[in-house]
Amino acid sequence: MKLPLSFALLASAASALAQTSAPMKPFGLVIHGGAGVIERKAMSPELDAEYRATLQRALDAGYAVLEKNGPALDAVIAAVTVMEDSPLFNAGKGAVLNADGFCEMDAAIMNGATLQAGAIAGVQHIKNPLHLARDVMEKSKHVFLIGDGAEKFAESLGYEHTPREYFQTDFRRQQLERAKQLEAKKDNGTASVPLGPASPGGLRDEHFKREQKYGTVGCAALDQHGDLAAGTSTGGMTNKKFGRVGDVPVIGAGTYANNATCAVSSTGWGEFFIRSVVAHDISAQMEYQGKDLRAAAAATLAKVAKLGGDGGVIGIDARGNVMTDFNSEGMYRAYHIAGQPPVVAIYGDEPR
Amino acid sequence: MKLPLSFALLASAASALAQTSAPMKPFGLVIHGGAGVIERKAMSPELDAEYRATLQRALDAGYAVLEKNGPALDAVIAAVTVMEDSPLFNAGKGAVLNADGFCEMDAAIMNGATLQAGAIAGVQHIKNPLHLARDVMEKSKHVFLIGDGAEKFAESLGYEHTPREYFQTDFRRQQLERAKQLEAKKDNGTASVPLGPASPGGLRDEHFKREQKYGTVGCAALDQHGDLAAGTSTGGMTNKKFGRVGDVPVIGAGTYANNATCAVSSTGWGEFFIRSVVAHDISAQMEYQGKDLRAAAAATLAKVAKLGGDGGVIGIDARGNVMTDFNSEGMYRAYHIAGQPPVVAIYGDEPR
Numbered sequence: 201m202k203l204p205l206s207f208a209l210l211a212s213a214a215s216a217l218a219q220t221s222a223p224m225k226p227f228g229l230v231i232h233g234g235a236g237v238i239e240r241k242a243m244s245p246e247l248d249a250e251y252r253a254t255l256q257r258a259l260d261a262g263y264a265v266l267e268k269n270g271p272a273l274d275a276v277i278a279a280v281t282v283m284e285d286s287p288l289f290n291a292g293k294g295a296v297l298n299a300d301g302f303c304e305m306d307a308a309i310m311n312g313a314t315l316q317a318g319a320i321a322g323v324q325h326i327k328n329p330l331h332l333a334r335d336v337m338e339k340s341k342h343v344f345l346i347g348d349g350a351e352k353f354a355e356s357l358g359y360e361h362t363p364r365e366y367f368q369t370d371f372r373r374q375q376l377e378r379a380k381q382l383e384a385k386k387d388n389g390t391a392s393v394p395l396g397p398a399s400p401g402g403l404r405d406e407h408f409k410r411e412q413k414y415g416t417v418g419c420a421a422l423d424q425h426g427d428l429a430a431g432t433s434t435g436g437m438t439n440k441k442f443g444r445v446g447d448v449p450v451i452g453a454g455t456y457a458n459n460a461t462c463a464v465s466s467t468g469w470g471e472f473f474i475r476s477v478v479a480h481d482i483s484a485q486m487e488y489q490g491k492d493l494r495a496a497a498a499a500t501l502a503k504v505a506k507l508g509g510d511g512g513v514i515g516i517d518a519r520g521n522v523m524t525d526f527n528s529e530g531m532y533r534a535y536h537i538a539g540q541p542p543v544v545a546i547y548g549d550e551p552r
Numbered sequence: 553m554k555l556p557l558s559f560a561l562l563a564s565a566a567s568a569l570a571q572t573s574a575p576m577k578p579f580g581l582v583i584h585g586g587a588g589v590i591e592r593k594a595m596s597p598e599l600d601a602e603y604r605a606t607l608q609r610a611l612d613a614g615y616a617v618l619e620k621n622g623p624a625l626d627a628v629i630a631a632v633t634v635m636e637d638s639p640l641f642n643a644g645k646g647a648v649l650n651a652d653g654f655c656e657m658d659a660a661i662m663n664g665a666t667l668q669a670g671a672i673a674g675v676q677h678i679k680n681p682l683h684l685a686r687d688v689m690e691k692s693k694h695v696f697l698i699g700d701g702a703e704k705f706a707e708s709l710g711y712e713h714t715p716r717e718y719f720q721t722d723f724r725r726q727q728l729e730r731a732k733q734l735e736a737k738k739d740n741g742t743a744s745v746p747l748g749p750a751s752p753g754g755l756r757d758e759h760f761k762r763e764q765k766y767g768t769v770g771c772a773a774l775d776q777h778g779d780l781a782a783g784t785s786t787g788g789m790t791n792k793k794f795g796r797v798g799d800v801p802v803i804g805a806g807t808y809a810n811n812a813t814c815a816v817s818s819t820g821w822g823e824f825f826i827r828s829v830v831a832h833d834i835s836a837q838m839e840y841q842g843k844d845l846r847a848a849a850a851a852t853l854a855k856v857a858k859l860g861g862d863g864g865v866i867g868i869d870a871r872g873n874v875m876t877d878f879n880s881e882g883m884y885r886a887y888h889i890a891g892q893p894p895v896v897a898i899y900g901d902e903p904r
Binding site: 315317321322340343346347442443446451452453471475476477480481488507 | 828
């Protein structure tokens with residue numbers, strides 16, 4: 201069919217307009233794959249490329265949802281699922297091992313439009329912990345389920361029972377071994393010890409330095425409806441004992457979203473992030489002081505540092521301003537805001 | 553020995569001064585024993601008197617610590633221990649029963665001077681859960697331990713293994729039975745259901761109406777050094793399933809303390825209190841907006857109500873201003889500020 205000239209001109213003009221003007225409504229997302237001692241000199245080109253490709257894949261999965269006018273919550277799930285399924289990150293497959301040699305995982309999600317939230321802690325057989333956190337939010341009357349109980353809830357919804365072995369990788373087994381060696385030297389008898397600086401051993405230093413105590417994945421997204429959402433998923437701390445839980449499933453610490461302010465996901469030394477109520481503290485400065493997202497995050501991270509903790513945060517606000525900040529050496533991170541090129545970064549000397 | 557006249561005069565003058573002037577430094581504490589449908593008309597005089605006497609005993613135990621110049625943390629522990637040991641409250645002995653018929657308890661404590669915190673969730677054999685939360689804070693490198701792991705930590709410290717039966721009371725067994733009957737009528741198949749309004753049955757209405765879903769105990773204290781502390785302990789929600797955890801062990805939601813602002817303990821419908829990050833939200837308004845404690849608490853409770861939740865909060869600030877507020881019918885509460893008479897109250901028409 202041949203188009204009339206007038207229609208062709210109109211279509212051409214509309215296309216030109218779409219290319220030159222900014223999108224009607226801002227949207228986009230930001231992700232992290234953990235903060236910690238991540239140094240350029242300790243990373244092989246191959247590993248560097250692998251991390252960047254996986255971050256890009258996670259970013260694209262989330263962005264595709266938003267581009268098709270999908271909800272921020274779906275974008276968060278899509279992005280985090282890629283990282284949970286990748287053995288590179290400390291969440292889902294490839295989560296760190298506890299002192300007994302298996303994975304205990306935590307996750308949380310929050311809907312900024314409704315302030316609904318869901319969180320789980322200490323699950324061992326859930327392939328994608330963030331999916332379960334969302335189901336806690338949307339299919340139960342509760343917010344926070346732990347341990348066997350959370351698994352029973354998953355079972356009641358027809359979740360597949362994923363064997364412990366699925367999550368375990370050789371790298372994490374070696375990391376646990378090394379952690380136990382270090383612990384034997386300095387154990388005070390009461391608690392698991394975060395991995396200290398790597399020393400020469402059977403594994404390459406770059407491996408030891410990867411996510412010593414921090415690795416966690418998360419996403420914050422803004423959709424075209426103006427709704428915000430954030431989600432975080434983690435295996436916690438290598439060699440953890442006593443059912444230790446960090447900031448990830450603690451709503452307000454590791455995860456918070458509120459359409460009135462921002463959506464935030466944290467990754468850091470969980471104990472310090474709980475004590476600083478990091479994610480909500482950032483939101484509260486925006487709400488009560490009118491600070492912008494970056495200034496609020498910087499102030500909160502300064503407080504964490506003052507207590508002796510470190511790590512990073514990512515966030516996005518209702519106008520599409522994005523923030524990635526950390527006081528550790530590096531943080532696996534990426535963001536894509538509509539109308540702007542995507543950014544993928546790892547080290548401290550790259551854009552944040 | 554006979555005192556010289558000059559010394560006797562001096563002593564007499566000092567004594568007069570002590571009696572007439574306000575204490576050098578303000579100190580005091582505030583406690584709660586749960587908020588909910590607590591109505592004067594549904595309470596027998598005997599039960600009313602029993603509650604008041606136990607609240608007074610808890611208040612006195614905490615005040616005695618502060619009066620002797622002891623730390624706020626010790627006062628919090630002293631007051632909460634009395635309520636954990638009493639079968640009247642939903643914490644320690646007399647905690648509500650879960651769907652399987654036993655108690656799973658949560659607790660948290662925070663030191664406003666150092667922002668250190670400790671929390672436990674889902675313990676079954678710890679006589680005084682708040683003691684263990686304090687030990688997590690002070691004797692581990694962690695903040696939050698859950699389930700069997702938390703119990704193993706207690707064992708490593710020499711805690712006695714308290715049998716499940718110790719915690720269970722006939723009243724809670726009957727309450728669980730009634731909850732299951734109600735649930736059978738309206739279960740949606742996915743979650744435990746909070747007890748609805750009581751209907752005539754085998755138990756007196758006053759019993760059904762006691763702490764339907766809220767009962768929790770807590771304390772916030774200011775010591776003579778100017779240090780603040782808060783602690784909260786609970787059995788959670790009757791008939792709970794799936795390892796459900798409420799706001800109590802979530803630092804920032806059920807418990808928060810910061811010398812720069814206030815110490816707060818919450819008691820309410822935990823899901824809504826988590827989503828509103830209640831305790832930290834009150835602190836944040838003081839820190840970032842300069843609001844006073846009462847105004848901040850009122851604003852936060854209004855947000856909780858807007859989401860559909862209810863309950864109460866107690867708090868004290870660094871100048872000894874005290875707050876007890878709730879949007880439920882009543883809240884078991886008491887406070888004692890140095891230089892002022894102690895106050896014990898239950899119903900909505902009494903002082904708050």
